Amino acid sequence: MTTEIGGEYLTVEQAAEYLGTGVRFIRRIVAERRVVFYKVGRNVRFKRSDLEAFAQSGRVEVAPSYAAAA
Template identity: 65%
Template sequence: MNTNYLNVEQAAEYLNTSVRFVRRLIAERRIAFHKVGAHVRLSVDDLETFVQAGRVEPVEVRWSGGRAA
């Protein structure tokens, strides 16, 4: 298993978010992370899992052909 680990700053850049947002996710235990001594590391796989969990599928809107009142 070859997993890449990122620090908080790199994870924020990967997600295109702020460092503060990533730190809040960690503090609220909303994302998996690894402690390496005093350091926090996030795996790219865990970041992808987090992003996919937030995926919202598009809704198909059916047009009835009538006019709105």
Template identity: 60%
Template sequence: MTAHYLTVPEAAAYLNTSVRFVRRLIAERRIAFHHMGRHVRLRVTDLEAFVQAGRVEPVDVSAVRRQLRKVS
């Protein structure tokens, strides 16, 4: 299995964000990356994992009502 690596500008295009945002993720160590000499590469599977980690499930109305009953 061959891993597919992207450059920072390619990763920004893949995530539909700016290059600056991707560089900030790297600087803050919020996303996995690989050094290849002086170059930084990001694996597509690591980008997908980052996106999935930020996923928020939709709110269920009945669950909200149960939570409100507990508070009152």
């Protein structure tokens, strides 16, 4: 399993960097089971695709009235 930022699995610190958040936020969403993660012994790892899916799940669409004005 690779843990470098370009690898398939990311550490908590790398996941925070990838999402542009703090480590504390990543630990909270893991505790709340809001993101898919993998346990390797005591270590938590994330697939980049799972982090991308998490980020997309929070996507907010533009309201139709604002989209027409643009």
